[in-house]
Structures are given as structure tokens and as C-alpha cells.
Amino acid sequence: MPVPPALDLSAGSVALTRSLCDLPSVSGDEAVLADAIETVLLRHPHLDVTRDGDAIVARTMLGRAQRVIIAGHIDTVPINDNLPTRVEDVEGDEYLWGRGTVDMKAGVAVALVLAAELDDPPVDVTWIFYDNEEVDAELNGLGRLARNHPDLLAGDFAILGEPSNGGVEGGCNGTMRLELRTSGLRAHSARSWVGENAIHKLGDALTRLAAYEPRTVEVDGLAYREGLNAVTVSGGVAGNVVPDAATLVLNYRFAPDQSAAEAADRVRALFSDYDVVVVDQAEGARPGLDAPLAQAFVAAVGAEAKPKYGWTDVARFSALGIPAVNFGPGDPLKAHADDERVLVSQITDVERALRAWLTTS
Template structure:
């Protein structure tokens, strides 16, 4: 199977699938799935797929979940295996996880196993929360909700990462009065009005937050700005995009209140993207069995993933994949090939009856 895993991943990274351009890779996975499952066990929705076993009620069900898209990026070594690293855009985030899913599909489509399996391949994970391709699969089909545990094969270096940070974006809008920069007293500088807020934001630092025994780090940062006017104009509008990453156990409303407190009424606030945090399901019996059987390290997920979306639907989910998180969204992204083999071996041994 090692050679096939390399083959699958090589083919996947050679298919461009920057967010919004997932049709070709969805067609590829769809064609692959039809080799092992009948059409009645395959759901195709736009450029997303659910492939599933007949659910046997006497055994637990596992969902394996991976997104098909990548961020834009460059890779000079696409499809090459160099010094034990396979290169390509999305190699770590998260086409290595997709290759593992394909390998498991081939290995277990007719083989007796301990769990029912559901495979989910979906589009548009790398964009806004509202456009995410997993949402319609969850809202329009109930098969994924049958899972006793879902694994998002996001890059974790084969560490089990539980929960995930929530994230929100807010536009902090400072308004002033336009004037010529040679006569600033005739106007009101919207950029200067943001000075006190920016100082408080810079001083926000890192807030440690413990939840169910796991330590999460809350951070809030300015990530983009926009303004009106030109270089010789006192601007009458200055907008700061603030990104807040908040820990499990904190609601979206509580996170919004944290931002409003920091703004302190000095500017208008428009919340533009609101993504909940993911639940911490450390006591899920399927998960505890996996962790103990393979003596896997466990840590908090210091980022947002669709574990949060699955949590909203009452599905216990964790992040566990072969990719290297430090390689995600990097130029010349790669995955250590041994990570790929290790992840497959763990899943295969765990699922095998």
C-alpha cells in the first residue's frame, strides 16, 4: 500500500484545486470511489462527496473528513519525492489526508472491519465560514450525523488535536473629517483616532485559557487596514480588520463582547465572519481506545478547523492527520512521507477486525 499512497498523493497534488476550483479533483475522487462503492453509496453535491458503508447497527461508525481545496500558492517541485518529502501545493494541508482516506477506501471496501466507515471529501474549506462546502452536506444529508466519532485529517503530525479555537473577524471603523494635509486643523484624522485602540490591541498579548484540562491560547490581532483618500489628504475613514482567536467554552456572543470592550465605544464595529470553537471530546470511547492503543500524543488545536462545525451538529470530532502544520500554506509545501505511512498504518490497524 505504501507505493499506492505515494501514487495517490502524487496524483492529488498534480491536480490544481485552489479554493473555488475543485471540480477536477472532485471528479477524480468521484471516479476513484466508484471503483469500490456503488452509486447508491455515493452522494455528490456540487464539488463535494460523501461515500459510505451500509451502516451496521451492531458496530460503531467513524467518519473520515477532508477538504479538497488549497490556498493559492507556488511549488517548484510538485509531485517530486526529495529526501523523504513529497512536494506539492496542499501536500500537508491536506492532500496527504485525502490520500490516506483513498488508501483506506481501497483496503476496506470488501474487508471485514470493526467500524462502519463514512468518507467525506468537500470543497471551499479555505474561504469564508458561510461558503464552506461541509455545511450543506451536514444540513441536507443526515449520514454524517451517524458517526460516533469524526476525524478531520487536517495536518497534525499524527498528534491527536482536540477541540479548536473559534475565530471571528471584525471591522473596526474610525470616522473623521476630510481635509488637505497642509491644513489638518480643518479636518479630523481618522487614522490618528485609532491610536489608543491600536495600543490596547497591541497590549492584548496572549491569554492562556484552560478547558477540560487542555491549554488554549487566545490572541487578537489587526490583520488588514483600509482608508479613504490619498497621501496628501487627511482621511475621514480608517478601518482595521481584527481577527480574534478564542478558546473552546467561550460562545460567539462572549467573544464579540471581548472585542467591543477593547474598542470601548471609540469606533463602529461590524462583525464580518463568525466561526464557533470546537468541543473537546476527550472522553469519547472510540477516541480513548485509539489514543491508548497507539500511545498517541494529545494536544489542544491552536487554530480553527471544521471540528467546530461538526460540534454544532452534535458530532464528536478531532483533528488527526499526516500533514505537518508548519508546512500549511507555505511556498514549496511538502509532507514527510513517513508521516503519510504512519497515519495510514494507525487507521488501518485500528479499523481492521
């Protein structure tokens, strides 16, 4: 078997971020990186290491009264001429540029450094590095761990190293894709009056969407902003045929004050005269900031908690009854961008804050 590339955890989180990013691991192709992570963690006797597919779980087993989970995904979206990494100066600030620097190998690097270093924390820690986060939910490595090894996800509080600009983002919006379908009657376009145009029937739906004002909902003190948008329109069979079917795909980002079923009912009520079908959904997560460990963490980090507008795997922890927050380096607006880049100072600041909390909590 080929020897996995060596990771030097002693080099620090910035250098390690570069090493992780320069090992391409687009979703479905994480094995080499997973091998490297497993190999380096097995060298540390204070960690009990388990592998499931390309997900690696490393736990301290010190018998502490509380357990904290710190997790991050190791896959990225496809590369687009943005590797290998490089360091660049932007208006006096130093950035690490390249695919994965924001989403989310800087957060993974911080976790790996601390997993190796902290052999006697006041709480037990479960470190999770998992695959296939950027693709369909059924492939998600964290979800697979929950199915195959639910005991490994037991904990009192979870931190997901998703990019949050070094601040704390509680919970997350839910997400849903729905298809709004219309039907008509085919006819030759030269005699369109004998047909019924399914695409034209979407016009009123698009007008309603343009006029729709998304909610901003306060949940446990955080204001979650929703979004309901058309993302795809399809229909038609030929350039001279009146179409008999058309589909408008909607994406609904809904606040965690409602379940996915309630969110679907809200959309159906808006388009009650259309055939609306849910094709994909993921529940949101309430902030969970009332948990004592969460409050202690926010206080230690010294940042005001904000809502997470995008969906993240904190929702999986929330579904298990584990309060969870997002906390990691990187601007979420640069996630998946061709000019993806992270402030070097954010990587070190997040590492410093997480270390301080884990050694005093």
C-alpha cells in the first residue's frame, strides 16, 4: 500500500492548513487525506482513534464529567485553478489563498494541532474529521457515523469549525428544494392557440416570488433571515412546440423556529394553486446557547453570538440533542469562491481562543 503523505502537526496551524489544502480532497476523493490524518493521530497515545470510511474520530478517554465534540469536514468543492496555496498581501493583511482555505481546512488544521497537543484537558474531547460534506446529504460522513457508531457522537456540546470569521454563529437555517410543476397541452407553435403553454403558467409564480418579502425571525435571541428563491427553470421539447410541462425549482432557507414540514406548508400556502413537491430538505437548528457549556464558550471567546444563515452540520448535532455552534476561521462569503482565501491572523486567533477554552473549561 502507498505510504500516506506525512503531516507535521508541530509546524503550527497556518503551515498545516497549507499542507491540508495542497492535498486535494474533492468530495468522494478524500482517502489520501483521511489516511494522512489517521496516521498522524495514531501516533498520540492519549487518543482513541476510530475510522469509518474516510471519517476519522479521535477521543480522549479520561473519564471527565463532560464531553465536548469538535468536528470538521475534510472535503472541498471542485478545484478551479486555485491550488497550490499561496500567501498574498491584501492592503497590509496577510491571506492564505486557495481551495479549502476557508471551507474548511483552516478549521480542520486548528483542530488537528489541538488534538495532538491537549493530552490532559479538563473535559473529554471527541475530535471528528469527516468526508463528503459538500455533496448529497445521504453521503455525508457525519451522518454515516451517526448511523454506524452513534456512541462516538455522544457529547454535551459540539463545535463545528465552519468558517464564521472567527466569531460564534449559533444554530443554522434549514434548507429545502421544492419543484413547482405546471402542465399544459402540446401544439405546433404556428397554431399555439390550440395548445396550452405550461411555461407561461409559471409567470404568476415568478411574480409572487419577486414580490415576496422573506421573514426575519428571532429565535433564542438571534435574528435569522430567510430566503425563498427560484434557482432553476426547465421546460420545452423543441423550438417549434408549445410545451406541455414546465418546472420551477425553489430553494427555501427557513428559520429554525419551524420544522421542515412546517416550512413546506408555508411554501405550499403561497403557491396553493400549483403542484408543489419537496425534493430535498434538511432541518435547521436552534442556537442552543442556553446550555452552560455554550455560554461558557461564548464568554471565553469574547464574541457576540450571531445566527448562521447557511445550513451546516450543527443541525445533525441538534437533532441528537447536543447544543452546537459554528466557530472557525474564514469569511463564509469566500467559501467555494475562486478567490477563496483566509486571513492568516484568523487561523491563529481561533487556535488561541479554542486552546484557552479547552484548558480552562
